[in-house]
Amino acid sequence: MGKIKRHGLSVRFVHWAVAISTIALIFSGFGQMPVYKRYMIDQLPGLAWTSDFSINLLIHYTAAGVLIFAVAYHIVYHIIRKEFDIWPRKGDFKESYLIIKAMLTKGEEPESDKYLAEQRLAYAYIGVMLIVIIISGIIKVLKNLPSISLEMDTLIWVSTVHNAATILLILGIVGHLAAFVFKANRPLLPGMFTGWVDEDYARRRHGVWYRKIQEDKKTNLQHK
Amino acid sequence: MSKITRRDFLKRSAASGLAAGVILSGLEKPARAYSGTVQYGTLIDLTRCDGCAHLDVPACVSACREENKSKFPHPVPSEQINNYWPQKKKEDWSDKKEIINRLTPYNWITVQKVSVEHDGRVVEVNIPRRCMHCDNPPCSNICPFGAQAKTPEGPVLINHELCFGGAKCRSVCPWGIPARQAGVGLYMKIAPQYLGGGVMYKCDLCYHRVTKGQQPACVESCPRGAIQFAAKDEIKQRAEERAKEINGFVYGDKENGGTSTFYVSQVPFEKIHQQLVRQKSNQPNPEAPGYPLMPVNVGNYLDTVNGLIAGMLAAPLAGAAVAGYTAYKKMKDGE
Numbered sequence: 001m002g003k004i005k006r007h008g009l010s011v012r013f014v015h016w017a018v019a020i021s022t023i024a025l026i027f028s029g030f031g032q033m034p035v036y037k038r039y040m041i042d043q044l045p046g047l048a049w050t051s052d053f054s055i056n057l058l059i060h061y062t063a064a065g066v067l068i069f070a071v072a073y074h075i076v077y078h079i080i081r082k083e084f085d086i087w088p089r090k091g092d093f094k095e096s097y098l099i100i101k102a103m104l105t106k107g108e109e110p111e112s113d114k115y116l117a118e119q120r121l122a123y124a125y126i127g128v129m130l131i132v133i134i135i136s137g138i139i140k141v142l143k144n145l146p147s148i149s150l151e152m153d154t155l156i157w158v159s160t161v162h163n164a165a166t167i168l169l170i171l172g173i174v175g176h177l178a179a180f181v182f183k184a185n186r187p188l189l190p191g192m193f194t195g196w197v198d199e200d201y202a203r204r205r206h207g208v209w210y211r212k213i214q215e216d217k218k219t220n221l222q223h224k
Numbered sequence: 225m226s227k228i229t230r231r232d233f234l235k236r237s238a239a240s241g242l243a244a245g246v247i248l249s250g251l252e253k254p255a256r257a258y259s260g261t262v263q264y265g266t267l268i269d270l271t272r273c274d275g276c277a278h279l280d281v282p283a284c285v286s287a288c289r290e291e292n293k294s295k296f297p298h299p300v301p302s303e304q305i306n307n308y309w310p311q312k313k314k315e316d317w318s319d320k321k322e323i324i325n326r327l328t329p330y331n332w333i334t335v336q337k338v339s340v341e342h343d344g345r346v347v348e349v350n351i352p353r354r355c356m357h358c359d360n361p362p363c364s365n366i367c368p369f370g371a372q373a374k375t376p377e378g379p380v381l382i383n384h385e386l387c388f389g390g391a392k393c394r395s396v397c398p399w400g401i402p403a404r405q406a407g408v409g410l411y412m413k414i415a416p417q418y419l420g421g422g423v424m425y426k427c428d429l430c431y432h433r434v435t436k437g438q439q440p441a442c443v444e445s446c447p448r449g450a451i452q453f454a455a456k457d458e459i460k461q462r463a464e465e466r467a468k469e470i471n472g473f474v475y476g477d478k479e480n481g482g483t484s485t486f487y488v489s490q491v492p493f494e495k496i497h498q499q500l501v502r503q504k505s506n507q508p509n510p511e512a513p514g515y516p517l518m519p520v521n522v523g524n525y526l527d528t529v530n531g532l533i534a535g536m537l538a539a540p541l542a543g544a545a546v547a548g549y550t551a552y553k554k555m556k557d558g559e
Contacts, residue, residue, distance in 0.1 A: 008559075010547075032368045032392075033368045033392075034390040034392050034395070038421075039310065053396060054528065058528065058529065061532045062532070064539075065535055068536070068543065069542055069543035071540075071543070073544070074547070075544075075547075076543070076547035076551070077548075077550060080548060081554075081555065141529075144366075144526045144530055149360075150373065152370070152373035155364075155373050156371070156383075156386065157370075159367070159368065159369050160370070
């Protein structure tokens with residue numbers, strides 16, 4: 001069976017850097033609330049460090065650096081290359097409804113571009129949450145400096161936005177992972193690990209994208 | 225994708241760099257240092273404090289309790305307060321309100337007494353202890369809910385309506401000052417059996433009086449003028465002068481990155497600290513908070529992470545630069 005290139009190294013790097021740093025941020029972020037000691041998680045083997053606020057804070061800052069690096073890389077890289085395949089489009093809500101309906105009823109789903117409509121929406125949702133978390137997080141980091149102090153109301157707002165966006169992000173991640181409950185979506189998985197997906201899958205489900213690739217190939221051949 | 229010219233590349237790099245920069249870096253505006261308000265400080269002259277030997281309760285302690293009683297906790301009855309599940313304990317001081325020899329949610333200032341040997345003689349030292357109102361307070365900075373803040377005037381306040389009683393502020397305070405009362409506050413409205421621990425309480429330097437131009441109750445009540453209150457700069461100067469005059473020492477200027485409380489003593493604070501450690505180790509529970517020590521030159525909990533900030537703020541620039549280079553190289557290769 002033929003394979004087709006779906007993601008380059010840059011995309012996979014960004015995806016996994018964001019995924020791993022976000023998991024570390026969520027874990028160490030919960031560690032900023034004194035939950036691991038209270039619920040005795042720190043008494044489980046190998047997890048004694050979880051109730052140490054300074055270790056959690058160090059992990060939080062380091063993982064935040066990785067996340068911000070990856071997000072900046074992602075934005076700049078795709079703007080320069082004018083690659084906006086994953087940017088949400090008009091009609092995406094309706095289209096994703098039709099795709100999910102088709103998956104549930106085993107009916108026919110609309111032909112997709114490189115990304116499914118719900119992937120574009122999920123990207124926007126998770127992207128907005130990450131940006132909100134990063135902005136509020138940077139404010140929180142700056143206010144830790146001796147030279148910067150925030151008024152109580154600002155502090156409450158920033159903390160609440162940071163915490164609420166985190167909860168919404170966690171829901172988004174759960175939704176993202178839940179997509180793979182559907183067998184129809186599983187052929188996408190190897191794409192994020194190896195960069196390649198089955199050509200048959202691409203032709204069947206991502207017809208718009210598949211045709212573009214074929215046309216690009218033809219154009220390139222003509223130029224050579 | 226078609227090949228890219230150098231001019232195109234620079235144009236697009238500038239545009240994307242600007243976008244990333246605006247999104248990730250231009251955020252310092254909301255974070256500002258206070259200016260234009262007088263910041264206050266207190267001087268606690270240990271050569272003048274005698275712990276009110278003639279009274280049952282030191283005057284500063286009774287004045288504080290009287291002045292702040294309306295802010296003290298009103299928890300549900302003790303028998304209705306849950307343990308901190310899954311642990312089998314709770315911090316409930318509602319039946320121990322009368323305690324004055326330590327900090328509790330109902331006692332925001334306490335006077336410690338130690339005997340210190342110095343220059344061949346034994347000196348009795350009485351030390352009024354309460355929140356130091358630090359310059360860069362880790363307690364308020366690390367509160368996950370933003371339930372604490374430093375005011376422009378200097379006092380660090382706890383928002384009793386928002387505090388969930390996790391007591392993290394106490395863990396990161398070098399002196400373990402805030403005290404927790406269970407059975408009161410926001411957590412009681414959510415799931416008190418499983419979440420939250422109560423509300424944290426500590427000295428607010430009588431903020432309600434300070435904002436009216438009055439002195440804190442402990443300052444006003446001291447019969448020997450051992451606690452002074454004024455603009456922080458002036459207080460600091462007075463502390464240094466007094467220390468020089470008695471050939472003594474200052475505590476609170478450098479500790480935790482600087483505080484607005486300046487102790488002056490004729491005996492070294494290292495020796496006072498040693499005695500306090502000794503006293504504490506003799507307590508039935510030597511780990512108990514509420515008996516603050518006096519570690520000299522103790523660092524700020526945030527020192528380590530604040531050292532990482534340059535790396536963190538450089539992350540978006542580094543990400544943008546690497547992305548620019550990678551994208552340019554790939555597009556030059558015709559990918």
